[in-house]
Amino acid sequence: MPASPPPPPPARVLSGVQPSGASGSQHLGNYFGAIQQQIALQDELPGEVYYFIADYHALTTVHDGEALRANCHELAITYLALGLDPAKAALFRQSDVPEVAELAWLLASVTGMGLLERAHAYKDKVANGLKPSAGLFFYPVLMAADILLYDATLVPVGKDQLQHVEFAQDMATYFNQAFAGGADVLRRPEPRLSRTPLVPGLDGRKMSKSYGNSIPIFESGKRLRKLVGQIVTDSTELGQPLPFESCNVFALLRLVCAEDELAEIAGWYQAGAREGKPFGYGHAKQHLAAKLDALFAPARARREHLLAHPEEVDAALAAGAARARPVARATLERCRRACGLG
Ligand code: ADP
Numbered sequence: 001m002p003a004s005p006p007p008p009p010p011a012r013v014l015s016g017v018q019p020s021g022a023s024g025s026q027h028l029g030n031y032f033g034a035i036q037q038q039i040a041l042q043d044e045l046p047g048e049v050y051y052f053i054a055d056y057h058a059l060t061t062v063h064d065g066e067a068l069r070a071n072c073h074e075l076a077i078t079y080l081a082l083g084l085d086p087a088k089a090a091l092f093r094q095s096d097v098p099e100v101a102e103l104a105w106l107l108a109s110v111t112g113m114g115l116l117e118r119a120h121a122y123k124d125k126v127a128n129g130l131k132p133s134a135g136l137f138f139y140p141v142l143m144a145a146d147i148l149l150y151d152a153t154l155v156p157v158g159k160d161q162l163q164h165v166e167f168a169q170d171m172a173t174y175f176n177q178a179f180a181g182g183a184d185v186l187r188r189p190e191p192r193l194s195r196t197p198l199v200p201g202l203d204g205r206k207m208s209k210s211y212g213n214s215i216p217i218f219e220s221g222k223r224l225r226k227l228v229g230q231i232v233t234d235s236t237e238l239g240q241p242l243p244f245e246s247c248n249v250f251a252l253l254r255l256v257c258a259e260d261e262l263a264e265i266a267g268w269y270q271a272g273a274r275e276g277k278p279f280g281y282g283h284a285k286q287h288l289a290a291k292l293d294a295l296f297a298p299a300r301a302r303r304e305h306l307l308a309h310p311e312e313v314d315a316a317l318a319a320g321a322a323r324a325r326p327v328a329r330a331t332l333e334r335c336r337r338a339c340g341l342g
């Protein structure tokens with residue numbers, strides 16, 4: 001009987017998030033555009049999900065050790081509070097697995113300057129005034145090492161990171177061809193783009209920490225109502241039909257309401273009335289603020305708990321690193337052998 005081919009290795013998810021913003025700066029765009037779907041994957045592929053806090057990458061912009069440490073801690077709390085389960089998904093600090101820096105060097109040795117010179121993110125950052133350090137230029141190589149080190153097959157990212165994942169595909173091919181006669185020493189990753197359309201900010205542009213138009217995930221009560229009150233709407237008068245398709249408030253309601261509830265709200269917009277009383281943007285905003293406040297209440301409570309128990313956060317990160325490191329070592333060992341090192 002012919003031998004059956006070996007089963008394909010399991011799918012594995014990996015993504016990184018930069019701790020470069022101020023503490024607590026994660027906003028609704030980050031949640032609905034990235035974090036929510038990242039966390040959901042832990043139930044699709046339990047045990048095969050790896051998320052790390054990209055502190056080596058952050059060194060290209062953050063040069064304050066205390067701030068970096070605080071941002072990493074805050075980001076870990078954010079993921080844990082929002083439902084990341086360390087039993088299903090490994091959450092760790094990038095720098096707790098320093099093997100990634102060695103793989104980055106091996107990849108750099110087979111990567112042409114021309115490839116890196118094409119990087120949009122590098123060009124954008126320099127155009128925006130960031131000093132073009134060698135680290136900033138090398139950023140995509142380190143990112144490719146992140147992905148390839150863990151044999152990732154699926155890399156959930158935003159559109160802005162797509163090119164970097166394609167570079168990782170290219171670097172895996174260069175490495176395999178240069179050192180292994182084309183054998184799959186490094187596995188080819190595929191990007192997975194978020195399904196959420198762009199989340200608008202207070203001013204209607206993409207919500208982003210760099211535009212100052214964000215609603216933080218953990219904002220609540222009066223401050224949340226005040227922020228939601230600032231969302232830009234048109235000047236339709238109270239009692240007149242409101243255009244819901246183009247409304248920034250409605251775009252956010254779409255993210256937090258079930259379909260039947262959303263249809264009901266669309267009805268209020270179209271009538272300019274709710275239960276016989278005039279309905280305007282102010283009412284829509286009150287509704288949105290109340291929904292957001294309730295939706296994130298359990299996560300806020302978990303966050304408060306974790307803020308008071310930093311040892312639980314440290315334990316989760318240590319457990320994540322302990323899961324990630326043997327995987328990293330095994331890949332690096334394969335690569336070293338292929339290159340003739342050691
Ligand atoms: P920021 O623009 O605030 O700096 P990042 O670039 O750090 O946000 O984004 C981190 C992740 O969140 C990426 O996957 C990105 O695609 C997603 N994201 C950020 N803002 C939005 C948004 N307004 N709508 C949808 N996704 C977003």
Ligand code: TRP
Pocket residue numbers: 014015016017018054057142143146147155156157161
């Ligand atoms: N460059 C990514 C960002 O700015 C963060 C990141 C670093 C990453 N390494 C990664 C994302 C590996 C996915 C896979 O958002």
